[in-house]
Amino acid sequence: MDDFPELSLDDIEALAVGAWVLGTGGGGSPYLGLLNMRRLYAEGHRVRLMPPGALADDDMVAVVSNMGAPLVGQERLSDSRNMARAVTLMEDHLGRGFRAIMSVEIGGNNGVQPLLAAAHLGKPVVDADAMGRAYPEAQMTSFAVGDLQPWPLTLVDPRGIEGIVAKVPSWKWMERLSRKMCVEVGSIAATCKAPRTGAEVKRWGIPHTTTQAIRLGRAIRTAQREHRDPIAAILETEDGKLLFRGKVTDITRRTTEGFLRGRAVLEGLDGWRGSGFELAFQNEFAVGWMDGEPVVMTPDLICVLDSVSGEAIGTETLRYGQRVTVVALRAPPVFLTPRGLDFVGPRAFGYDLDFRSVFA
Amino acid sequence: MDDFPELSLDDIEALAVGAWVLGTGGGGSPYLGLLNMRRLYAEGHRVRLMPPGALADDDMVAVVSNMGAPLVGQERLSDSRNMARAVTLMEDHLGRGFRAIMSVEIGGNNGVQPLLAAAHLGKPVVDADAMGRAYPEAQMTSFAVGDLQPWPLTLVDPRGIEGIVAKVPSWKWMERLSRKMCVEVGSIAATCKAPRTGAEVKRWGIPHTTTQAIRLGRAIRTAQREHRDPIAAILETEDGKLLFRGKVTDITRRTTEGFLRGRAVLEGLDGWRGSGFELAFQNEFAVGWMDGEPVVMTPDLICVLDSVSGEAIGTETLRYGQRVTVVALRAPPVFLTPRGLDFVGPRAFGYDLDFRSVFA
Numbered sequence: 228m229d230d231f232p233e234l235s236l237d238d239i240e241a242l243a244v245g246a247w248v249l250g251t252g253g254g255g256s257p258y259l260g261l262l263n264m265r266r267l268y269a270e271g272h273r274v275r276l277m278p279p280g281a282l283a284d285d286d287m288v289a290v291v292s293n294m295g296a297p298l299v300g301q302e303r304l305s306d307s308r309n310m311a312r313a314v315t316l317m318e319d320h321l322g323r324g325f326r327a328i329m330s331v332e333i334g335g336n337n338g339v340q341p342l343l344a345a346a347h348l349g350k351p352v353v354d355a356d357a358m359g360r361a362y363p364e365a366q367m368t369s370f371a372v373g374d375l376q377p378w379p380l381t382l383v384d385p386r387g388i389e390g391i392v393a394k395v396p397s398w399k400w401m402e403r404l405s406r407k408m409c410v411e412v413g414s415i416a417a418t419c420k421a422p423r424t425g426a427e428v429k430r431w432g433i434p435h436t437t438t439q440a441i442r443l444g445r446a447i448r449t450a451q452r453e454h455r456d457p458i459a460a461i462l463e464t465e466d467g468k469l470l471f472r473g474k475v476t477d478i479t480r481r482t483t484e485g486f487l488r489g490r491a492v493l494e495g496l497d498g499w500r501g502s503g504f505e506l507a508f509q510n511e512f513a514v515g516w517m518d519g520e521p522v523v524m525t526p527d528l529i530c531v532l533d534s535v536s537g538e539a540i541g542t543e544t545l546r547y548g549q550r551v552t553v554v555a556l557r558a559p560p561v562f563l564t565p566r567g568l569d570f571v572g573p574r575a576f577g578y579d580l581d582f583r584s585v586f587a
Numbered sequence: 588m589d590d591f592p593e594l595s596l597d598d599i600e601a602l603a604v605g606a607w608v609l610g611t612g613g614g615g616s617p618y619l620g621l622l623n624m625r626r627l628y629a630e631g632h633r634v635r636l637m638p639p640g641a642l643a644d645d646d647m648v649a650v651v652s653n654m655g656a657p658l659v660g661q662e663r664l665s666d667s668r669n670m671a672r673a674v675t676l677m678e679d680h681l682g683r684g685f686r687a688i689m690s691v692e693i694g695g696n697n698g699v700q701p702l703l704a705a706a707h708l709g710k711p712v713v714d715a716d717a718m719g720r721a722y723p724e725a726q727m728t729s730f731a732v733g734d735l736q737p738w739p740l741t742l743v744d745p746r747g748i749e750g751i752v753a754k755v756p757s758w759k760w761m762e763r764l765s766r767k768m769c770v771e772v773g774s775i776a777a778t779c780k781a782p783r784t785g786a787e788v789k790r791w792g793i794p795h796t797t798t799q800a801i802r803l804g805r806a807i808r809t810a811q812r813e814h815r816d817p818i819a820a821i822l823e824t825e826d827g828k829l830l831f832r833g834k835v836t837d838i839t840r841r842t843t844e845g846f847l848r849g850r851a852v853l854e855g856l857d858g859w860r861g862s863g864f865e866l867a868f869q870n871e872f873a874v875g876w877m878d879g880e881p882v883v884m885t886p887d888l889i890c891v892l893d894s895v896s897g898e899a900i901g902t903e904t905l906r907y908g909q910r911v912t913v914v915a916l917r918a919p920p921v922f923l924t925p926r927g928l929d930f931v932g933p934r935a936f937g938y939d940l941d942f943r944s945v946f947a
Contacts, residue, residue, distance in 0.1 A: 316753065320680075320751075320753075322682075381753075386756045386760070387754060387755070387756045388752075388754060388755050388756065388760060388764065389738075389752075389753035389754035389755075390750070390751065390752055390753060390764060391680075391750065391751035391752075391753050392748075392749075392750055392751075393676065393680075393741075393749035393750060393751050394747060394748065394749035395747070395748050395749075396746050396747045396748065400746070400748060403771055404748065404750060404768060404771055404772075407767045407768060407770075407771045408764060408767060408768065410767075411763055411764055411767045412764075
């Protein structure tokens with residue numbers, strides 16, 4: 228057995244809270260994954276966290292995610308064995324075993340999903356991901372920015388369906404093919420993305436994001452327990468920026484092409500009384516406008532938090548009347564390069580805006 | 588090398604003509620596959636025809652087809668190496684080589700497609716298929732009637748896309764998943780369907796349909812050459828039934844969900860003057876009505892032929908003003924059982940009709 232540090236259930240509770248903030252509205256609530264982990268820990272399973280630096284260059288790493296529309300993920304609960312099956316299907320396809328498991332996105336439920344597979348398969352989870360948050364599409368990763376091979380991908384669903392995208396000419400084709408399969412099985416599926424070598428994870432992975440999510444979640448939970456302002460704790464821990472405080476006055480949502488798309492309108496409270504804020508989302512919050520002016524945009528992390536508890540609110544659970552606070556957190560440097568912005572800048576989401584960071 | 592009889596180019600020319608008749612309007616024109624075969628034969632490739640009885644029980648047989656909407660198949664020409672790649676991708680997936688190659692449907696272009704793969708891979712073609720004609724959906728086969736395993740399936744396209752449906756809970760799910768992938772790559776793709784053992788082909792395959800198509804094509808070509816009525820030759824060779832002769836007065840077509848659907852209206856000529864005939868199709872002709880009464884329906888083969896040349900007319904090439912003759916040919920017995928009719932009877936195409944054969 229590896230001697231990497233074992234995650235405690237308390238770490239995982241904090242991970243779930245922190246990953247939901249890093250989800251920037253998407254990735255699905257980690258609460259359901261957390262329920263899975265509580266049960267697996269009660270059954271005696273344990274998961275160890277492996278620093279990316281401990282990977283050998285030729286180790287193979289499984290990159291997993293629950294793919295689909297978050298709204299559907301709320302209705303069709305995930306079975307932890309499903310995620311493990313996506314990994315073993317990939318091992319069968321490659322004819323080779325994995326050293327460890329990592330998430331393609333730390334944000335939302337996918338921050339917890341590798342732990343589900345890891346608990347079943349007795350493999351460590353790598354302390355890294357490929358987004359540093361959540362993004363809606365398969366090519367919106369640091370691995371794509373690094374021009375790594377986009378294939379193969381395995382996809383499984385609870386009916387016993389197993390699909391493989393064995394080869395594609397581009398990341399966009401991987402997104403198209405896998406999305407169509409995902410939509411056909413009900414807009415949610417467990418996937419094992421293109422496997423990565425240890426060398427690739429060390430060069431192109433976004434390191435220590437599992438630890439980051441745990442630290443963030445712990446800051447929120449500690450502030451809650453000690454009756455301090457959890458949002459102040461987030462801003463301090465992550466060096467974030469407060470953008471707006473208000474209440475939700477309008478929300479439109481549609482689940483289309485396997486995504487949850489929509490807009491939310493906020494009316495200012497406290498120092499923002501008299502101002503309005505509007506948010507557009509495709510699973511995750513993509514752009515925010517204050518009084519009609521775009522003030523924050525992807526890849527900066529746009530996090531909408533419950534103004535009292537400091538916990539994240541997803542694009543599928545945002546509702547009329549909620550008191551919310553909008554904060555921005557820093558994007559991983561890999562996405563701030565011109566090539567990074569091609570993949571995840573505002574134009575990648577259909578907004579004709581030049582990226583300007585709130586941290587610039 | 589096997590000592591099965593080599594197909595001559597003349598056999599293949601006849602096969603193309605006969606397979607088009609057995610296509611019952613669908614399966615795509617075999618002409619493009621024939622062009623491929625002429626080139627491959629000019630390059631020195633040869634294909635041998637293996638009787639199904641020569642298969643050992645544990646031989647593995649590749650079951651191939653070009654999947655999609657025939658109308659698209661007219662525009663995107665098939666590359667013979669594509670079909671061969673679907674077969675080798677399946678060999679890679681199985682970790683096992685194939686003894687021979689067969690078509691899932693003898694009707695239309697898919698009657699010729701296994702020859703393309705066979706020419707490249709130096710394997711014989713089995714004289715059998717799983718439809719005895721063409722059908723639009725993946726579960727409309729004698730293999731499905733025999734409740735054989737519906738998975739896996741490989742799918743390739745000329746861009747280099749390779750998809751695998753590794754496991755499904757039912758034939759219907761195989762149809763759904765593979766159809767979505769097919770539509771996404773442009774509504775046409777080379778596929779290798781669920782592999783069959785020699786024992787399965789001998790028990791559930793429809794035997795000698797390649798020979799049947801060659802015989803049928805040869806009858807038409809001989810009659811043309813000798814200035815006899817090719818349609819009379821078809822009816823005699825295949826013990827078919829003449830249903831209607833007329834001209835096309837209306838045709839509606841739409842390519843939807845990867846299928847070509849529509850209706851054709853005929854006005855009677857000769858002995859049918861004053862009568863009308865209507866045909867409904869989903870890739871293939873499914874039901875025919877004379878003066879409003881359903882007179883012929885799937886699984887009976889409904890063949891629409893050029894009244895002069897006797898050659899088949901596809902649902903994608905049928906056009907206003909054509910002089911056509913509608914004939915029925917006999918369905919393979921496996922589809923006439925109650926279970927067979929569940930898969931390919933009129934209700935499987937959405938028509939609330941009890942099957943009545945014109946040969947009853």
